[in-house]
Amino acid sequence: MVDAARQPLVDVRAFTEVEKVEGFVGNFKVTLREKAKYVIADRCNGCGACTLACPVEVPNYFEMNLAPRKAAYVPMSQSVPLIYSIDMENCIHCYKCVDACGALEAIDFSQEDKLVEEDIGAIVVATGFGHFDPSVMDEYGYSRYPNVITAMEMERLNNSAGPTAGDLIRPSDHKSPKTLAFINCVGSRDKRYNPSCSNFCCMYSIKNAVLLKQMHPDVDITIYYIDIRTPSKGYEEFYDRAREMGIHFSQGRPSLITEDPETHNLVVHAEDVGLGLVTEKEYDMVMLNQAAIPQPDQNHMSSVLNVAQSPGGWFMEYHPKLRPMDSPTDGIFFAGACQGPKDIPSSVAQGSAAAARASRILHSEEWEIEPTVAVVWPDRCSAETKGRACGLCVKACPYGAVKIEGDKAAEIITAKCHGCGGCVAECPEDAITQLHYTDAQILAQMRALLADKPEEKILAFRCHWCSYGGADLAGTSHFDYTANERGMKVMCSARMDSDFIYEAFRLGAGGVLYSGCHPQDCHYITGQLVGAKRASRLKKIFNRMDMTEGRFRIEWISAAEGDKYARVLNEMQDVLDNIPPEELHEEIERLKPEMSKRLKKFPGVPGVEEAMVYSDKLVKAIASQLEVK
Amino acid sequence: MSHDTTVQTFADQVKALPGGEFLELCYACGTCVSKCMIQQKGELKYNPRRLLRLAMLDMKQEAFDNPTTWLCSACDLCYAACPQEIHISGVINAVKKIAVEEGRVTPIQTAKVNQQTCVGCGLCTEGCPYQAISLVEKKVPFRGMIQVAEVDPGLCMGCGLCSAICRSTSIGIPAENTDNEILDDLWRWMQPQEVMS
Numbered sequence: 001m002v003d004a005a006r007q008p009l010v011d012v013r014a015f016t017e018v019e020k021v022e023g024f025v026g027n028f029k030v031t032l033r034e035k036a037k038y039v040i041a042d043r044c045n046g047c048g049a050c051t052l053a054c055p056v057e058v059p060n061y062f063e064m065n066l067a068p069r070k071a072a073y074v075p076m077s078q079s080v081p082l083i084y085s086i087d088m089e090n091c092i093h094c095y096k097c098v099d100a101c102g103a104l105e106a107i108d109f110s111q112e113d114k115l116v117e118e119d120i121g122a123i124v125v126a127t128g129f130g131h132f133d134p135s136v137m138d139e140y141g142y143s144r145y146p147n148v149i150t151a152m153e154m155e156r157l158n159n160s161a162g163p164t165a166g167d168l169i170r171p172s173d174h175k176s177p178k179t180l181a182f183i184n185c186v187g188s189r190d191k192r193y194n195p196s197c198s199n200f201c202c203m204y205s206i207k208n209a210v211l212l213k214q215m216h217p218d219v220d221i222t223i224y225y226i227d228i229r230t231p232s233k234g235y236e237e238f239y240d241r242a243r244e245m246g247i248h249f250s251q252g253r254p255s256l257i258t259e260d261p262e263t264h265n266l267v268v269h270a271e272d273v274g275l276g277l278v279t280e281k282e283y284d285m286v287m288l289n290q291a292a293i294p295q296p297d298q299n300h301m302s303s304v305l306n307v308a309q310s311p312g313g314w315f316m317e318y319h320p321k322l323r324p325m326d327s328p329t330d331g332i333f334f335a336g337a338c339q340g341p342k343d344i345p346s347s348v349a350q351g352s353a354a355a356a357r358a359s360r361i362l363h364s365e366e367w368e369i370e371p372t373v374a375v376v377w378p379d380r381c382s383a384e385t386k387g388r389a390c391g392l393c394v395k396a397c398p399y400g401a402v403k404i405e406g407d408k409a410a411e412i413i414t415a416k417c418h419g420c421g422g423c424v425a426e427c428p429e430d431a432i433t434q435l436h437y438t439d440a441q442i443l444a445q446m447r448a449l450l451a452d453k454p455e456e457k458i459l460a461f462r463c464h465w466c467s468y469g470g471a472d473l474a475g476t477s478h479f480d481y482t483a484n485e486r487g488m489k490v491m492c493s494a495r496m497d498s499d500f501i502y503e504a505f506r507l508g509a510g511g512v513l514y515s516g517c518h519p520q521d522c523h524y525i526t527g528q529l530v531g532a533k534r535a536s537r538l539k540k541i542f543n544r545m546d547m548t549e550g551r552f553r554i555e556w557i558s559a560a561e562g563d564k565y566a567r568v569l570n571e572m573q574d575v576l577d578n579i580p581p582e583e584l585h586e587e588i589e590r591l592k593p594e595m596s597k598r599l600k601k602f603p604g605v606p607g608v609e610e611a612m613v614y615s616d617k618l619v620k621a622i623a624s625q626l627e628v629k
Numbered sequence: 630m631s632h633d634t635t636v637q638t639f640a641d642q643v644k645a646l647p648g649g650e651f652l653e654l655c656y657a658c659g660t661c662v663s664k665c666m667i668q669q670k671g672e673l674k675y676n677p678r679r680l681l682r683l684a685m686l687d688m689k690q691e692a693f694d695n696p697t698t699w700l701c702s703a704c705d706l707c708y709a710a711c712p713q714e715i716h717i718s719g720v721i722n723a724v725k726k727i728a729v730e731e732g733r734v735t736p737i738q739t740a741k742v743n744q745q746t747c748v749g750c751g752l753c754t755e756g757c758p759y760q761a762i763s764l765v766e767k768k769v770p771f772r773g774m775i776q777v778a779e780v781d782p783g784l785c786m787g788c789g790l791c792s793a794i795c796r797s798t799s800i801g802i803p804a805e806n807t808d809n810e811i812l813d814d815l816w817r818w819m820q821p822q823e824v825m826s
Contacts, residue, residue, distance in 0.1 A: 227656070254663065273657060276679060
């Protein structure tokens with residue numbers, strides 16, 4: 001940290017919050033709230049005289065509230081920059097610090113929060129993780145039994161710069177504990193709290209045990225665990241070393257901790273899985289390895305930065321394997337545990353990668369984006385034709401890339417557009433198109449796919465990121481599925497225009513599958529939601545038309561669910577097989593006028609008419625070839 | 630196309646029954662065992678975690694021979710503690726159901742109905758915590774076609790609640806134990822050391 005602060009090109013803004021992020025890659029406008037320190041940064045030399053003079057004592061958050069701090073303070077002794085601040089919530093305005101500061105005159109009680117706007121090229125988010133509060137787990141008695149502590153509290157107790165100067169004492173009687181139990185997976189791998197594994201706790205509790213054993217060889221330590229996970233280089237060797245040092249490992253998750261009310265010793269009730277018997281062992285102190293959870297204000301940050309969250313609340317990366325440090329928004333990167341729990345080596349690796357990615361932006365004059373961006377035909381926008389923009393495109397855009405100003409036609413900020421196509425499909429005037437996925441192109445493909453015996457075909461709309469991958473996996477895994485499937489790829493389920501579905505049924509398709517990512521996996525933040533809403537609306541309409549249940553199907557299929565893709569299509573094929581051909585024919589013919597009615601505007605879209613003429617020719621060519629055979 | 634021809638394994642059978650569907654989620658942490666009163670106070674061979682393992686590994690006969698199959702009273706202390714939210718007594722009940730269907734008999738005493746005095750009021754069917762009692766229309770000697778209570782021995786856990794509820798003393802656990810013996814058992818259950826010394 002000190003090195004970084006000394007670097008002339010690094011500007012450390014401590015005690016500052018990000019209020020607002022506007023703009024796009026290379027051109028962010030970030031509003032920062034520089035909080036009032038009540039100390040003038042340029043004048044403070046970090047001597048600490050104010051702290052000595054301050055009469056107020058409050059719990060010290062950095063010491064996990066195990067020690068006090070003053071109202072004039074630095075968060076920790078290694079703080080960078082070393083500038084003191086005054087905690088106004090607890091200050092009693094005795095002004096002793098002002099006297100202590102003396103000639104420096106660094107203390108200024110009139111300071112106020114300052115809003116600063118900065119031009120930023122790229123953003124690296126490294127907000128870290130929060131801690132699960134084990135007091136909600138009644139069975140472990142944390143906060144009820146004084147000698148049950150968390151791993152973070154142990155970290156301070158065992159630290160030579162900590163509140164006890166490294167003396168291991170237990171809270172109830174300040175005596176050194178001789179027997180200790182560590183409990184892993186407190187609140188993690190637990191469906192009632194956090195179903196995921198917190199990644200680093202196994203190594204972390206082994207590390208704590210080894211450190212303690214080195215300092216106090218007579219201490220007896222037992223680690224209760226469900227599984228010990230040591231997946232990285234050198235980790236298993238470290239685990240071996242802990243066993244050699246005489247640290248006990250007991251497989252079995254404790255179900256209960258009870259306390260002797262007189263001695264405040266604790267009894268841990270657990271099944272030893274190896275023995276198959278319940279053990280009830282007494283310890284002087286118990287440490288809970290609590291789960292790593294997202295920061296309490298992660299949701300707020302996610303909306304400030306406009307980046308999505310994965311299940312569990314962590315920030316969602318662009319791609320879990322190929323781009324784990326990129327956010328779905330260009331120019332914003334993740335480093336460390338804000339993207340998911342990870343240990344120090346992984347955080348450092350991700351941080352370096354994020355810095356390298358960010359510097360790529362800072363060093364380029366131009367920035368390449370995906371070519372599949374949306375473009376508006378201003379003359380078709382309702383702002384031009386009806387004098388008022390409907391604003392549906394703005395609502396559909398997950399990136400805030402659509403701008404409507406006054407009575408002017410909608411405008412797409414190309415640098416912000418990621419090409420999901422949500423606005424294109426939502427536009428009731430068909431005034432927006434997506435390059436490389438124009439209505440005309442998609443229509444021509446559909447007509448070619450449904451050229452021959454459409455009633456036997458199942459037209460499957462798949463999104464580029466998930467269900468297309470699922471279909472691909474179904475193929476490469478050789479999962480059997482119906483040969484009547486005809487696949488169409490668009491970038492996102494948000495692009496699957498209701499016009500396409502009507503047109504498919506109008507052309508006589510037997511079935512239509514509307515598939516995309518699971519809601520939490522969407523690569524366009526909320527694109528799937530736009531698609532899902534439209535799909536359920538379509539489903540209702542088709543139900544009202546009395547279409548056979550199962551001919552139009554909505555399924556969310558991830559790239560790993562090839563089996564599901566195959567199963568869904570086979571089920572759709574079963575539906576078609578169970579309708580007698582004459583009945584199916586009758587139903588298709590009955591619904592055709594309905595579909596045409598809903599498609600009235602569609603042929604007017606630029607390019608569509610030409611596409612129809614062209615595809616009609618194509619269809620004829622295909623048909624004649626078939627006859628030749 | 631479909632895989633109808635595959636043999637249904639014991640694990641599949643368990644999973645197909647209501648309550649058994651979460652079987653495979655168990656990662657063997659042992660929380661259920663250390664929560665369980667039966668294992669701690671009585672039967673050391675009783676171990677829900679191992680029964681789940683036996684079922685997962687298709688060890689059918691071993692599962693049927695295991696006391697866990699028969700002794701679980703579905704108190705569900707383990708259900709509230711299970712980090713995987715498995716309804717363990719549901720799984721055990723599914724195993725028991727299959728065992729009974731295959732002709733195994735529960736080793737515990739189950740309730741019996743005296744058909745000569747049962748009036749078919751149905752109070753016991755409502756009171757039974759294991760839904761083991763139902764009213765059936767059947768031909769009873771000397772009484773003709775009447776409605777009487779019938780106990781499913783596969784579901785009955787022998788708690789005796791029906792016997793306490795019944796107004797015509799027509800249902801109950803065959804009295805092998807006197808009241809004093811039951812009190813002694815209860816005492817031993819609560820204070821194992823003192824009784825032994």
